[in-house]
Amino acid sequence: MMRGYSPKFTVLVALFSFAALSLRSVHAQQESLSIPGISSTAHSKQFVTLANGDAATAAANKPTVVELRFRVDSGLHVHSHTPSSEFYIPTTLTLLPDSGVAVKGIAYPPGQAYSFSAAPKEKLSVYTGEFVVKATVLMPAGSHTLRGTLRYQACDNGSCFPPRTLPVSVVVEAR
């Protein structure tokens, strides 16, 4: 049996194996380069979370309000959907179109008045703690997943983080 493998063939197999390992190494390095650095990792940190990610229920084929309850990290605030200045970033929920699900409207709570201690006269309109965004949806019977994003910009009483986009996903059972 061994007579079938010539020295040239053996060398060829060895070279192919080595080449394959080298190429794998190249691939592995390319993957490691795509790992976010310190800065981008910190940027991905969220300051708002979806508090009711569990399944919701809705009436099939009737406009139904689905409540999305969000929680802002302690000590922070986000601007409301109607901030006090045109330059501030409004908290905005965007629901992606899904087959069979129609989003009829999104209602936001009013903001709470807030002032920085260094400027007590300037009133901001913000959300702190928990706030509820109500999405009116129309869907046929069955299980549906509402997917979208919440864009917001968080600050504490002396500094602000860059805007974030929180992925949102809620399963809705329509009966």
Added chain:
Amino acid sequence: MKRNALVPLVILVVIVGLLWAAVHNLRERRLQMEQQAATHVDLIPDNANAPAAQGSPGSSSPDTEDAEPDLRGKMAPAFTLVSLDGKKVSLADYKGKAVLINFWATWCGPCKLEMPWFIDLQKKYAAQGFTVLGISEDDGGKDEVQKFATKIGVNYPILLENGAAGKAYGGVEYLPTSYYVDRGGKIVAESAGLISKDEIEANIQKAMAGGGAPVPTPVQTAAKPAGGE
């Protein structure tokens, strides 16, 4: 005969492939090392200059994960950015002057509170060889920044971030963040989060006192609008 000719050919192809892989690996490894060196930051162990430690507003400020690097005592990293009026502006252009580098954004409330103080301090100290350089971290475009700067009445150069300046300063994770550079180009103070006008002024005086004799300042600096020099 055909088989005999094919084998050397295959070996040649494999050898070329190996050489390519070796060169590629080497190049990638160098790039990776450069990137690691560029993003290397020394975190302040006790968060000494963070808002909470300074007793200023912002006491619930970002945790240690987001702590800004301590650059005090180091040479200010160089940058070249485009100003609102489209001119290239480098930190090196201000050699011999004390500079307050302020990272800010239009959506940042505390930044907006500081800016009138910067305007006052720019007026007060420009003739002594001092300038504020505002670096906007907005990603919504120049028009928004221009509109904001005009509304506030900014009298110092506003530069548009290109992603490199903040990175050079260790990654600006929250705003406002300011660095005070003396006349020799060394960072003598830094602040993260809102601090008082008195603290800002004290830092400016510290920057003006360090790094050698003042360099005569062109009169235009004080009255220059937000676009830059």
